[in-house]
Amino acid sequence: MDLPSQYNPKDTEKKIYQFWMKNGYFKPEKNAPKKSKGAYTVVLPPPNITGSLHLGHALNVTIQDALIRWKRMQGYKTLWVPGIDHAAIAAQNVVEKNLKKEGISRFDLGREKFLEKVWEWKEKYGDIILDQFKQIGISCDWSRCRFTMDKEYVKAVETAFQYYYEKGMIYRGKRVVNWCPRCQTSLSELELAHQEEKSNLWHIKYPLAENKDQYVTVATTRPETMLGDTAVAVNPKDERYKNLIGKKIILPIVGREIPIVADPMIDQAFGTGAVKVTPAHDMTDVEIGRRHNLETIQVINEYVKMNENTPAAYQGLKVAEARLKIVEELTGLGLIEKIEEYTHQVPRCSRCNALVENLPSWQWFVKMDELSQKAIKAVESGKIKFHPKHWENLYFSWLKNVRDWCISRQIWWGHRIPIWFCQTEPEKYFLSIKPPKKCLICKKCQPKQSEDVLDTWFSSALWPFAVLGWPNKKAKDLKTFYPTDSLTTGHDIINLWVARMIFSSLELLNKIPFKDVIINAMVKTKDGKRMSKSLGTGIDPLLMIEKYGADATRFGLAWQITELQDMRFDEANIMAGKKFANKIWNAARFVCWQLPDKEKIDIKITPRPKTETDKKILADFKELVKSTDKLLADFEFGKAIQDLYHFFWHNFCDIYLETAKKQISESQDKKLQANTRKILMYVLTNSLKLLHIFMPFVTEELYQVLPIKNKKKALIIESWPK
RNA sequence: GGGCGGUUAGCUCAGCUGGUAGAGCGUCUCAUUUACACUGAGAAGGCCACAGGUUCGAGUCCUGUACCGCCCACCA
Numbered sequence A: 001m002d003l004p005s006q007y008n009p010k011d012t013e014k015k016i017y018q019f020w021m022k023n024g025y026f027k028p029e030k031n032a033p034k035k036s037k038g039a040y041t042v043v044l045p046p047p048n049i050t051g052s053l054h055l056g057h058a059l060n061v062t063i064q065d066a067l068i069r070w071k072r073m074q075g076y077k078t079l080w081v082p083g084i085d086h087a088a089i090a091a092q093n094v095v096e097k098n099l100k101k102e103g104i105s106r107f108d109l110g111r112e113k114f115l116e117k118v119w120e121w122k123e124k125y126g127d128i129i130l131d132q133f134k135q136i137g138i139s140c141d142w143s144r145c146r147f148t149m150d151k152e153y154v155k156a157v158e159t160a161f162q163y164y165y166e167k168g169m170i171y172r173g174k175r176v177v178n179w180c181p182r183c184q185t186s187l188s189e190l191e192l193a194h195q196e197e198k199s200n201l202w203h204i205k206y207p208l209a210e211n212k213d214q215y216v217t218v219a220t221t222r223p224e225t226m227l228g229d230t231a232v233a234v235n236p237k238d239e240r241y242k243n244l245i246g247k248k249i250i251l252p253i254v255g256r257e258i259p260i261v262a263d264p265m266i267d268q269a270f271g272t273g274a275v276k277v278t279p280a281h282d283m284t285d286v287e288i289g290r291r292h293n294l295e296t297i298q299v300i301n302e303y304v305k306m307n308e309n310t311p312a313a314y315q316g317l318k319v320a321e322a323r324l325k326i327v328e329e330l331t332g333l334g335l336i337e338k339i340e341e342y343t344h345q346v347p348r349c350s351r352c353n354a355l356v357e358n359l360p361s362w363q364w365f366v367k368m369d370e371l372s373q374k375a376i377k378a379v380e381s382g383k384i385k386f387h388p389k390h391w392e393n394l395y396f397s398w399l400k401n402v403r404d405w406c407i408s409r410q411i412w413w414g415h416r417i418p419i420w421f422c423q424t425e426p427e428k429y430f431l432s433i434k435p436p437k438k439c440l441i442c443k444k445c446q447p448k449q450s451e452d453v454l455d456t457w458f459s460s461a462l463w464p465f466a467v468l469g470w471p472n473k474k475a476k477d478l479k480t481f482y483p484t485d486s487l488t489t490g491h492d493i494i495n496l497w498v499a500r501m502i503f504s505s506l507e508l509l510n511k512i513p514f515k516d517v518i519i520n521a522m523v524k525t526k527d528g529k530r531m532s533k534s535l536g537t538g539i540d541p542l543l544m545i546e547k548y549g550a551d552a553t554r555f556g557l558a559w560q561i562t563e564l565q566d567m568r569f570d571e572a573n574i575m576a577g578k579k580f581a582n583k584i585w586n587a588a589r590f591v592c593w594q595l596p597d598k599e600k601i602d603i604k605i606t607p608r609p610k611t612e613t614d615k616k617i618l619a620d621f622k623e624l625v626k627s628t629d630k631l632l633a634d635f636e637f638g639k640a641i642q643d644l645y646h647f648f649w650h651n652f653c654d655i656y657l658e659t660a661k662k663q664i665s666e667s668q669d670k671k672l673q674a675n676t677r678k679i680l681m682y683v684l685t686n687s688l689k690l691l692h693i694f695m696p697f698v699t700e701e702l703y704q705v706l707p708i709k710n711k712k713k714a715l716i717i718e719s720w721p722k
Numbered sequence B: 001g002g003g004c005g006g007u008u009a010g011c012u013c014a015g016c017u018g019g020u021a022g023a024g025c026g027u028c029u030c031a032u033u034u035a036c037a038c039u040g041a042g043a044a045g046g047c048c049a050c051a052g053g054u055u056c057g058a059g060u061c062c063u064g065u066a067c068c069g070c071c072c073a074c075c076a
Helices: A009-022 A055-074 A088-101 A111-125 A128-136 A151-166 A223-228 A283-291 A319-332 A369-380 A391-400 A456-460 A476-481 A491-508 A541-548 A550-559 A571-594 A612-633 A637-665 A670-692 A696-705
Strands: A039-043 A077-081 A170-180 A185-187 A192-207 A215-220 A231-234 A248-250 A257-262 A274-277 A336-349 A357-366 A385-387 A419-421 A429-431 A486-490 A516-520 A522-524 A566-568
Touching: A009 A550, A009 A696, A039 A055, A039 A476, A039 A486, A055 A077, A055 A128, A055 A486, A055 A516, A055 A522, A055 A541, A055 A550, A055 A612, A055 A670, A077 A476, A088 A111, A088 A456, A128 A541, A128 A550, A151 A170, A151 A429, A151 A456, A151 A491, A170 A283, A192 A223, A192 A248, A215 A223, A215 A231, A215 A274, A223 A319, A231 A283, A274 A283, A319 A336, A369 A391, A369 A491, A385 A391, A391 A491, A456 A491, A486 A491, A491 A516, A541 A550, A541 A571, A550 A571, A550 A637, A550 A696, A571 A637, A571 A670, A571 A696, A612 A637, A612 A670, A637 A670, A670 A696
Parallel strands: A039 A077, A231 A257, A385 A516, A486 A516, A522 A566
Antiparallel strands: A170 A185, A170 A357, A192 A215, A192 A336, A231 A274, A248 A257, A419 A429
């Protein structure tokens, strides 16, 4: 046959991908031998509907595809389930931003109309990112593609909610939560991004009730919250304040009498050692308040303005304005002792970067004590392993100190909480998955459903089993493919997502969701900067595919995989991948030329070596198969592809091919000639199998044209060499 | 404040249980148009962040320091 002297990825990739799809090789029903070795399952971490492809995705799916293709060729019944996440807050924000351009807010539209807009957006953009994944060549079973808000998935979410609710693990409570004033919703602590901010530490004198000339000086970064102070706390061991404990203070401006309490949580060394306690607006103060039965006075509302519990002059002021006014007023009263410059971390919304406020609010929570214990045990016992192992530290440290999970969000896009409130007795409520015909409390009123939706991670926590058919216990996929085998993801969502999948599965199915968690490195720029669109430092993998081909892109990424936390992306590796694809192409072209017309060679039979060089290459290849299997089993993808590269380029091309030329053209020995051809074909074709998992397109294309005896229809379903 | 990564050739990175440093890319020299110039052969290039310690011997183990990065945290 006539192959051009250069491999052309563009022509090949589309054609080959369609060929695989058409033949259903990505489906487990069609890709396994009759006697399969069992199932091997992976679920794709579902990208957001707001997302566009970045190099992190490309790296992530390259790993998963290598594993899936390896297992598939080994004779496992492989399933890789793709899908998309509805990404509640993130998606809602994007649509809101678009509306804003037209000068419309979501409140102008109303809930139903707004949701229609989000659905429109989802229909339009939801599949784009998955189409991009296809260009990388990943072998997901697209017929099983799922969305976290499709009908069956909603059922899984409702079932999980009902389960927790009926077991008493979900409760409603007025708690101090992280509140994003921009998104107008509560956030979990994992959805915060702390940012350093230069501010001041104000030292404020609080006069004693019994003698107004005596003061206790408190140090605070948030003077405006003093309007909600209900105590001053000091450390019980603090000699400076010992005799003041139990005495009263008159809160300046407000005039309220508040106690001085002793709490071991107070650090004597910080500030003045005396702390104002605002149980409504500070997470620490909540604890202190609880221990000392302090009143909670909310002074900031959800629009971060001072509310009706503050003096008239403050009501309606924004927090920042109130701060200035308070400091001014205190200065006038001579109550500011000093102002220190102070740099500290302030919480911001990880979605919109707005300053997050702590305020009391009615929310729904999942009790975490039992769940976290289960999740901890599963990893401690080794049933679930992280790779690299050190990431287990991060997992444990979160779970061991975890707070109850706030699962309600005050947004519209998401799974609405299936709780209905009685209108006669508005404090009472009941669970109902379907709209109830009548109120189960008073039997008379038309109950109203909770306005809240669930945290997006509540639904993605169910991902590995929900996509396989849970809660339908008879679901065939669930039986065949669950628990899944490996999960590949980034370290940024170990607790947001991985931990929650683990305890959800343990609680709801009494099974682990996967055995191995592969944490891939964060892809950074060559200078070690974060890749981001807004900074202009992002690199679009599609551009790499356009320039060098999908195989080259995968090669370049896989080449750089190590156990490091970050990886500095170097385009040179992708260029090397392109060269390598071409090298493979030409090696195959050369081998074809050596073969007489119409001769097909059986590659299943290992040829016998006749020369030292023959012996060496066959032994090296055998060793390569063995070590590649070991490396893949240990998830050492970078080393695996580097070894394959080295073998193919140097051992096979530089040495064996050159020797083979002599053994064929310079020798008169017909048997030697024929045997050399066999070895050429044997090593070449079997190398293509090994390389296929990283570079699927070029290897498949060549497999299709090589003269192989008893050839299968495709390399993707060929058997892995032994 | 705590924890976790990292610091090895110009660049991106390997170096497992300790024995005088490796790969890819880049650079230089030569070869060749005979599978591939997206080629072949070869070469140069590193007091392995720093300071101590253990050892016959340390990039590799221990202690500490510095710098870079990430994460967690109730110093208000």
